[in-house]
Amino acid sequence: MGTLKYGNGDDATFTMDDVDLAHLAAVVTAKLRRREPFLLTCRSETTRQSIWIHEASTLVYGYETPAAIDLDRARLEAMVVDTNRPTGLTVRCEARALHAVGALAAAA
Template sequence: MGTLHVGRISRIDLPDPVLAHVHAVVIAKLRVHEPVLVCWIAPDGRRDEVLVHPAMSIVVRYDVDDGLALDRAWLERLMRSANGVGGLRLTAEAIAEMAALGARAPESDAAAPAG
């Protein structure tokens, strides 16, 4: 389980394969100086949201030492979400599906899950 720290007050614990995808999308948005709204369900059951912008510090800590394979279909799905009005939504279902990516060999052009 890795951790994404945004600024000084927001912390999101995510399975490493999920964190790798979220990290890639957030960095892609910040590289073009676009803020991104990130939404997730906190461990206490509350929905948390943070608007990540280029002036914020981002710290990503992975439990694994080596690089994680990224699934293009999931990156595209997350980027569409990040570009939408609701922002990058990390639902329990999406997190479970992306976490499963780490349990199987990466596929070069895997189809995006329905949703």
């Protein structure tokens, strides 16, 4: 399982499959290179949390798998389309590891 850490310190941490995280990282990188902010929602069976991704966002990707992951071009293209929707991109996360602290926890 991989992790996406958002913010300075431990503002929010999302845990997901390494393959899902690799695809998300590629999409986020492409969007931020073009200075295109978007809404990212991480959803589990029991929780949902959204964050605003923009060029000043601090993001750290951690992978359990050391090897490079092959990316599916069709999946990437579909994810990019979703980032442009008013509801943004929704990804699946693990409920047991989805947590927030600080300002994000107060808003939840």
